[in-house]
Amino acid sequence: MSLPFLISVDADSISSPSSNGLTLKQISYFGCVLLKSPSLDQALSFIKANFAAFEICIDATGIGSAGDVLDILNAGASNAFVTFGQLTALSEEQAVPSSRLVVSVSSASEVAQLKTWIADNKERRDISVHSAEAPAIDAILSELDDNSLVKTVYRSSTDGTTQTNFLVNEQERVISIFPSTSLTIGDEQNSAVKLLVTGAVPDNNTGLYATIVTDERGVALGLVWSSEKSISEALKTGTGVYQSRKRGLWYKGQSSGDIQELVRIGLDCDSDCLIFIVRQKGRGLARLQKTLQARKDDAPSGSYTSRLFNDAKLLDAKIMEEAEELCNASTKEHIAFEAADLLYFALTKCVAAGVTLEDVERNLDFKSLKVTRRKGDAKSGWATKVGLSAPVEAQEQPESTKSSEPIQHVDQKIRMKRYITASTSQKEIKDALQRPSQRSNEAVVGLVKPIIQDVRENGDAAVLKYTHKFEKATSLSSPVLRAPFSADLMKLTPETRNAIDISFENIRRFHAAQKEEKPLSVETMPGVVCSRFTRPIERVGLYVPGGTAVLPSTALMLGVPAMVAGCKKIVLASPPRSDGSISPEIVYIAHKVQAESIVLAGGAQAVAAMAYGTESVSKVDKILGPGNQFVTAAKMLVSNDTSAGVGIDMPAGPSEVLVIADQHANPAFVASDLLSQAEHGVDSQVILIAVDLNDVQLSAIEDELHQQASQLPRVDIVRGSIEHSVTFVVKDINEALALSNEYAPEHLILQVQNAADLIPMVENAGSVFIGQWTPESVGDYSAGVNHSLPTYGFAKQYSGVNLASFVKHITSSNLTAEGLQNVSEAVMQLASVEGLDAHRRAVSIRMDFINQNKA
Secondary structure: OOOOOEEEEHHHHHOOOOOOOOOOOHHHHOOOEEEEEOOHHHHHHHHHOOOOEEEEEEEOOOOHHHHHHHHHHHHHHOOOEEOHHHHHHHHHHOOOHHEEEEEOOOHHHHHHHHHHHHHHHHOOOEEEEEEEHHHHHHHHHHHHOOOOOOOOEEEEEEOHHHHHHHHHHHOOOEEEEEEEHHHOOOOOOEEEHHHHHHOOOOOOOOOOOOEEOOOOOEEEEEEEEEOOOHHHHHHHHHHEEEEEEEEEEEEEEOOOOOEEEEEEEEOOOOOOOOOEEEEEEOOOOHHHHHHHHHHHHHHHOHHHHHHHHOOOHHHHHHHHHHHHHHHHOOOOOHHHHHHHHHHHHHHHHHHHHOOOOHHHHHHHHHOOOOOOOOOOOOOOOHHHHOOOOHHHHHOOHHHOOHHHHHHHHHHHHOOOEEEEEHOOOHHHHHOOOOOOOOOOOHHHHHHHHHHHHHHHHHHHHHHHHHHHHHHHOOOOOOOOEEOOOHHHHHOOHHHHHHHHHHHHHHHHHHHHHHHHOOEEEEEEEEEEEEEEEEEEEEEEEEEOOOOOOOHHHHHHHHHHHHHHHHOEEEEOOOOOOOOOOOOHHHHHHHHHHOEEEEEEOOHHHHHHHHHHOOOOOOOOEEEEEOOOHHHHHHHHHHHHOOOOOOOEEEOOOOOOOEEEEEEEEEEEHHHHHHHHHHHHOOOOOEEEEEOOHHHHHHHHHHHHHHHHHHOOOOOHHHHHHHHEEEEEEOHHHHHHHHHHHHHOOOOOOOOEOOOHHHHHHHOOEEEEEOOOOHHHHHHHHOOOOOOOOOOOOHHOOOOOOOOHHHHEEEEEEEHHHHHHHOOOOOOOHHHHHHOOOHHHHHHHHHHHHHHHHHH
């Protein structure tokens, strides 16, 4: 829901409000407020008192330290307006998301200074800017055209022509800030109602505004009509008031008592209609809360509900009982049943204490705004209860010395959880082998399906829409870069070009060696010759991820075998950078593998474009390449759509590695191999299986891992990955290989003595790296093997990408008359058994002909 203006209140007026302007309650209906010029105490008190009512922005430019700004954000402020000096201090000292900061500038020179800073801190590109000065606004707006500077621009209104200012600002894509004292909710020119509808689209016939009414969870309750007068009444009464085209003003629930309490009012993203968010009385949990409140006030003596309200221990026992039953539930129906029970008793405890659902939701909202967070591990008693090993940090730190302050990463050692299999249950081991949980498939599919449908129906326009939205490449006017590619797009250092050329040739040699020299031909019985021959898949789409790292190596691993196989049309797809350009390494590789084009898009939209084709994107017959869970879901969806007529290589998940190390392994080598996969993403997983290592040997690996990780530029990603990575200490190599085969890793590294001798024992793995001189990195880049491999345990069913991934096998049969005679009885008998008479006749007719000619 959008609203192109923001209302501000002065901190000093809160304690002695003026009779002019809007009240805080009325401001809350617009969803957000800016508190101007508060002290730290005033800001914290205001947030605490009004957090549940609206989003709160704090003008912190007059507040001294960066630490105080951090306290304001942690208290629940959605944004803080800061000076450039505060911005630099926060970025250096605190990991504050730039999306939570709005930088106040007052001149074009300050804008230039900010632009330079953003260029040096590219991860801060989603920052917002505020000014009340025309030169600064003009300088900011000049940067909006190429989307290179800021996410949102705020302008403070400085004169009385409120609506005029608003109209100008809206046209310039600027969010206006108006003092609450300058606004009314009546019919005046400076009415907040008039501001609200200025950009709305009225009905041509009636002049009314279409209005969607939803509850707080986004469930639509109906479509109604509004007028300026009905909106004003809604803001005055705090209820749902609409405009009936027959009866005039319609106060919802005036006669039935089923009123709608107004929560928010705004516009949809296209300003096509108004949106009223209301609190509908008597639905779902709200209905249960109302029922419980009634029973608390007047429950029959001795009734079960009365006992729950009057016996706190009984209620607590029921909550613990139902929580345990929910934990033990496994099926969808069982989980829903037990969750309903738990919610009933939890809400009973809330009602008993005078806590409302709104109070609970307020705390959920508050938690989502915390900047510093606890790690989130289960307390040791509960972890032990479910068979979960407590983190090492928790085991080593006595309870009495644990700080109540949020855990800071700076002092935490980066280490993996350790399990000794001889003293660990099979259930614990099985649980520890689980990959990091992904979003539910249903949730991911629900997000991906509309994107696929949009691209299928609207082609290039939809692809560009999502590229503008997700990649911020708003300057792009075409989703495709076609060959021949300009030399200007392939400017590389000699070192990078040479590295690509070496890798290209090694990959080409290995995949060329996989070619079948000649068709397979077998005479299965006299006169019956069966053959098999290969043909390249004509059109292939190769997905090269972008995201947190540029991956030209993936372009090599997919493009080279496609070229070797002889695919006639090779289409690459990769997310562009925010300026619309593509990595020169990828363009150079596309040139070397003779690709037809590069689709400048990522995610589900790129997959859909290649699957169905658009005005500019060629339709392909098979899509290959790794990606996140949204790319994987899109690949699965299009491959299951028979109208798309497209295949895929394999399902895929986050990157993973499993290292088996014995006492001969170099700890530095082991740590480096683990980290080479951990740096891919926070959802990556690494596993170490230590074969009979003692504490000293294990500590040596752990120390190396922490020391090497701390020096990496992607240390935060590594830390997230290591948090769900584990070490297993096993008794011998047989147990190590059994664990590895059960896990079925994408990459298996054997850092053990006589590693090559273990290959016959490897049953499930994407690719194996043998011995201490074979880091997984060589497979990722230059050795020649392919790095596009099955993850998430799919190595039990799938091979990695190879030459066969780009060809199809066609079989043929060639029978002589003698051959048909030899096989005819078997064919006709089986056709009779299956009741397929036409099959039988196709043979019998020929046999009759042969027999007649013999006579």
